[in-house]
Amino acid sequence: MNVEQLKQTIRDIPDFPKEGIIFKDITTLLSNPEALKSAFDILIEKYKDEKIDQVIGIESRGFIFGSVLAYMLGAGFTPVRKKGKLPYKTKSVTYELEYGTDTLEIHEDALSESTRVLIVDDLLATGGTVKGVTELVNGFGAEIVGIAFLIELSFLNGRQKLEGLPIYSIIEY
Ligand code: AMP
Numbered sequence: 001m002n003v004e005q006l007k008q009t010i011r012d013i014p015d016f017p018k019e020g021i022i023f024k025d026i027t028t029l030l031s032n033p034e035a036l037k038s039a040f041d042i043l044i045e046k047y048k049d050e051k052i053d054q055v056i057g058i059e060s061r062g063f064i065f066g067s068v069l070a071y072m073l074g075a076g077f078t079p080v081r082k083k084g085k086l087p088y089k090t091k092s093v094t095y096e097l098e099y100g101t102d103t104l105e106i107h108e109d110a111l112s113e114s115t116r117v118l119i120v121d122d123l124l125a126t127g128g129t130v131k132g133v134t135e136l137v138n139g140f141g142a143e144i145v146g147i148a149f150l151i152e153l154s155f156l157n158g159r160q161k162l163e164g165l166p167i168y169s170i171i172e173y
Helices: 003-008 033-047 061-073 128-138
Strands: 011-014 022-025 054-058 076-082 090-096 101-107 116-124 143-152 167-172
Touching: 003 033, 003 167, 033 061, 033 143, 033 167, 054 061, 054 128, 061 076, 061 116, 061 143, 090 128, 101 128, 116 128, 128 143
Parallel strands: 054 076, 054 116, 116 143, 143 167
Antiparallel strands: 011 022, 076 101, 090 101
């Protein structure tokens, strides 16, 4: 399946979770075996020679892509979760949302200075979430080798907020 065909498997849900948002529903891509395989094949091809040590998946859709990518790349998987979900001692970051703020956490012993990291999430919108995650990773002094998304909503200019970082997305709107 090529990128254009892959794009056709994503379903638009208008006014979800609130009015004015067009939600990109990836469950229709995930349930299509050919589409799922293509999406993973593209990401694996991109990162297979990058010697990734840890794939960081952002709760919760980043877990779907992150864990399989970790397995295929011979890396480990590290979750970044919403506040209060991780059981051990954590480092946290609070970042701006459209309305208010949110907090993400990572286990304080998850990475080290020498860790080569790939950050994965399903979708890049304003970039606030992933910016927060890069701050968590930088707190360890680890190296961000890549930041991969299935989808990028380029009209929201998330890349501007993430200038200089190695962003990659398969599908752009
Ligand atoms: P942001 O911090 O603005 O880049 O938002 C990114 C997070 O919000 C991602 O984890 C997405 O899963 C989710 N998200 C934001 N906008 C949408 C959208 N239009 N459709 C689906 N998910 C979205």
